[in-house]
Amino acid sequence: MxxxxxxxxxxxxxxxxxxxxxxxxxxxxxxxxxxxxxxxxxxxxxxxxPRGAAEAAIRALQAGDPMGYTEAFGRRSLRERIAQHYAERYGVPVPADRVAVTVGASGAFPLAFLAAFDPGDAVAMAAPFYPPYANILTALGMRPVLLPCGSETRWQPTVAMLEAMDPRPAGLILASPCNPAGTMLPPEEFAAIAEWCGTNGVRLVSDEIYHGLTYGAVPETTAAAIPGAIVVNSFSKYFSMTGWRIGWLVLPEDLVRPVECLAQNLFISAPHVAQVTAEAAFGCRxxxxxxxxxxxxxxxxxxxxxxxxxxxxxxxxxxxxxxxxxxxxxxxxxxxxxxxxxxxxxxxxxxxxxxxxxxxxxxxxxxxxxxxxxxxxxxxxxxxxxxx
CATH class of the missing domain: 3.40.640.10 (Type I PLP-dependent aspartate aminotransferase-like (Major domain))
Known part of the structure; x- marks a missing residue:
């Protein structure tokens, strides 16, 4: 058999x-x-x-830091530094208690999806899209719903596309700048989509791992957009730390404890040495x-x-x-x-x-x-x- x-x-x-x-x-x-x-x-x-970040890791290892488990949401000092980053870059207050350090953005997505959605839930996203969005959702029993986008919308979704969805999805994944096209939503369109999600009870998941890597306008952060939104970010791109596997979530209040429990069981914690390195990377601007x-x-x-x-x-x-x-x-x-x-x-x-x-x-x-x-x-x- x-x-x-x-x-x-x-x-x-x-x-x-x-x-x-x-x-x-x-x-x-x-x-x-x-x-x-x-x-x-x-x-x-x-x-x-960054050189200064690598040196911080070297110093910690030479000092005999055992590099054991941290709290599931990461070292408190790193969470506080990420919260400070939102105040410095966006002028947005983010409590450190709502920051979860993750095993890269790739480890953040399953935590966010499992906490926010149920098997069978529809989650919308623009097409083209970052492949693991749909692949992770499908593996978890959720339904990715693709919104075909083209050059006429700069490869980004529109409120009109969302309005045409019947029934409404449980969630929307938004990326600005996006992968693979590198395009951004203008601020007014970003705000309109965030407002639509809030009005229609659609959980907004904002992939912000390319923030900092822009060549004109500064992108908006969903951390300031609507209550209930989830922000995913990473040290891989702007901070140039791909192999260190370190990222973060900014969570709404209702998902803090659910995501913490999931993180405890699925990952225990992000690598300790990567957390030390990531905190130092903020000083390498x-x-x-x-x-x-x-x-x-x-x-x-x-x-x-x-x-x-x-x-x-x-x-x-x-x-x-x-x-x-x-x-x-x-x-x-x-x-x-x-x-x-x-x-x-x-x-x-x-x-x-x-x-x-x-x-x-x-x-x-x-x-x-x-x-x-x-x-x-x-x-x-x-x-x-x-x-x-």
């Missing part, structure tokens, strides 16, 4: 991780002197942990802002040079470090196109089907947070590959 396999085993792959594996395999085959693989597939800053300047230069160079290489249908990229490219004039299968681009041009990018299952075969996502020299070299290599 065959053994039962659980529903969670049916979760589709997060394709960018498969691309990472393929790019690593390609790099391993290169001979000395061969052109290297240009990594534009993953949103992993090439800058690394000069280095972090220098990283933004680097991304800004790479973004400007790619927006200018990629159209000449044949990629002339790009998202505006207000923030984050991604370009969402329509390649419908070049190919109708982004998976195969990205496979060939890696094999023949040595450039790794993520096929659009990772972010939009219905329309993604004519799109791909370029990430430009890698080494600046690589980002400058990529358009020329692509142009040669496409015969431009």
């Amino acid at each position: 065959a053994l039962k396999i659980g529903r969670g085993a049916e979760a589709p792959p997060f394709l960018v991780m498969d691309v990472i594996t393929a790019a690593n395999a390609k790099a391993a085959t290169l001979a000395p002197g061969d052109p290297g693989v240009i990594r534009m597939e993953v949103g992993q800053p090439g800058t690394g942990v 000069e280095e972090l802002e220098a990283n933004i300047a680097r991304y800004r230069r790479s973004r400007a160079g790619l927006l200018q040079a990629l159209p000449q290489a044949g990629f002339d249908r790009l998202s505006p990229a207000d923030g984050a470090f991604y370009l969402w490219a329509d390649i419908g004039h070049l190919a109708n299968d982004s998976i195969e196109f990205c496979r060939r681009m890696l094999a023949e041009a040595g450039i790794a990018a993520t096929p659009g089907v990772d972010f939009d299952r219905d329309r993604g075969r004519r799109f791909l996502r370029f990430s430009y947070c890698g080494p600046e020299a690589d980002m400058a070299a990529a358009p020329g290599r692509l142009a040669a590959w496409l015969g431009r």
Whole structure:
């Protein structure tokens, strides 16, 4: 008799991780002197942990800190520093008691979803979208409901789309800046969507992990928008700490204790050493802002040079470090196109089907947070590959 396999085993792959594996395999085959693989597939800053933060971790280890379990919501000093961050950056008072330190944003989403929604609940999100939103919801028995968005709405949802939903969803996931397009909601549209959620009893989950990585307007935080909203953030992107697996939630009062109980049982606590490092990272603003300047230069160079290489249908990229490219004039299968681009041009990018299952075969996502020299070299290599 065959053994039962659980529903969670049916979760589709997060394709960018498969691309990472393929790019690593390609790099391993290169001979000395061969052109290297240009990594534009993953949103992993090439800058690394800020120096002052790394030194804080070294000092703690050398001092013999046992690095044991912390409270489920994290070290009190880190929670207080995150609360201070909201006062400094947004002018928003956030009590430290409503801050939960998590195992990255990836660990924050299951906690938020389990506390806020029940199996069978519908949770809306824009398409294209960050794949784990839908994959985690599905694994938990919830129903992701996709709102197809296009360039006419800057790849973001609108109140009109939400009004057309019948019945209303239990929740809405909003990301501004968003992944994969890097676009932001104008303040008035952000406020209108937040108000709609509050009026209609829809739990708003705001993914703010790309806050700080913007090239114009400063994004709004849902921590100030409506009661009941959940904020997800991370030290991975702006703070350049991907492998440290450290993030946070700002929770409404009604979810503080439920999320704490879930965190105690699912994760115990975020890594102690990562919490020490994250707290110190707040003191590294000069280095972090220098990283933004680097991304800004790479973004400007790619927006200018990629159209000449044949990629002339790009998202505006207000923030984050991604370009969402329509390649419908070049190919109708982004998976195969990205496979060939890696094999023949040595450039790794993520096929659009990772972010939009219905329309993604004519799109791909370029990430430009890698080494600046690589980002400058990529358009020329692509142009040669496409015969431009």
